[in-house]
Amino acid sequence: MAGRAAPRGRPRGFDRDAALRAAMEVFWRRGYEGASVSDLTQAMGINAPSLYAAFGCKEALFREAVRLYQESEGAGARRAMDEAPDARAMVEAMLRANIRSYTDPAKPPGCMVVLAAMLGTPENAKVCGFLTGMRKASVADLKKRLDRHGARGTLPRGADTAALAQFYATVLQGLSIQARDGASRRTLDRIADGAMAAWDGLVGGTR
Amino acid sequence: MAGRAAPRGRPRGFDRDAALRAAMEVFWRRGYEGASVSDLTQAMGINAPSLYAAFGCKEALFREAVRLYQESEGAGARRAMDEAPDARAMVEAMLRANIRSYTDPAKPPGCMVVLAAMLGTPENAKVCGFLTGMRKASVADLKKRLDRHGARGTLPRGADTAALAQFYATVLQGLSIQARDGASRRTLDRIADGAMAAWDGLVGGTR
DNA sequence: CCTGTTATGTAGTGGTCGATACATAATTAG
């Protein structure tokens, strides 16, 4: 009973994962509404019926692309955060790792989750809300990581982890826009310097 | 010679300024690509030919709407910044005034210049670049204001005004996304607290 | 071989996009 049953019918003529990667790139560069099915099929090297047979519809393809984006592009930041010895290093690692991703010249600048669907027609409000949920989840994840450091003693007692998470998530989202506007890695790193300069004041002085 | 020459031909049957305001609201809420000409004409209470006769094309209307947005919605922040006695108060006033605008329940959340056209089809790249230019100009304006405080002695000597402007502009842009995601005024104000906690470290400790 | 099942390529579907042609209405100039 190992593996799955042998597929019946004509086998798929393209690499689904590679096609998804190509679609992710298009969504990342043009946004959800800016990426037409025609753009997508061209980049994926397939025709529209193959896209719909394999992925369902444009929105479903987008959701899969976002999932792939988070798994692949977010891996570096997650690893760096996991390895950080204390809360401050963890937050700084998150900023630096994302800055590296945002300014990789081989890829579109900035974060796909932030940039790909901010506004749009009411018809696509669900897609917008989907990304909003992703962003909120990443704030919650950051808070949870901070709380864990609080429990471990690697974040001073009394620190407002919710406020910390909100602040650094906001800076991170702003960095995506800066990257989109063409800011260099050096510029973004200096902005991260500024954000880290707030650390002591935030951790110690929260009323 | 006072006033302009009497207009010839049939007079316009609608208030151009009011129509522009209505268009601004639609662009603000849906973004450039998400706002169809049909949406616009409906909100403006006119038909398409009137729109094109009065504003040229969709892109020209958008540019006028952005200009109106900056003049009207940006007025509060400019006034608050002008009245601030020193650089720190000026930056904080900028954040607080914009937060008030971003969370006005009578208006779309967040900043139109940040949200209305991040990505899109290559055909609309010019619109995207137009807003990028606006954002860069606002960073430059902030730097200029900081420099003026430096010359006046209301900002410590040696402060890196370019880095300060970049950092606080980034936070401000992040605040737009937070507002778009539904963050309350109170939440945004706490994020601004965090940003202001960085002030001393940024002003004093820039290498 | 034949039947069933799935994938593919061609060629569309109705709908909406931004933008206009055209006839008519409403005004000024003379």
Added chain:
DNA sequence: CTAATTATGTATCGACCACTACATAACAGG
């Protein structure tokens, strides 16, 4: 009044949108 000029409403324009009907191709099981 007539002529010129500008605005408006109706009714579109071709292009593109997301999506699919349909015939055919390529496989598995029998």
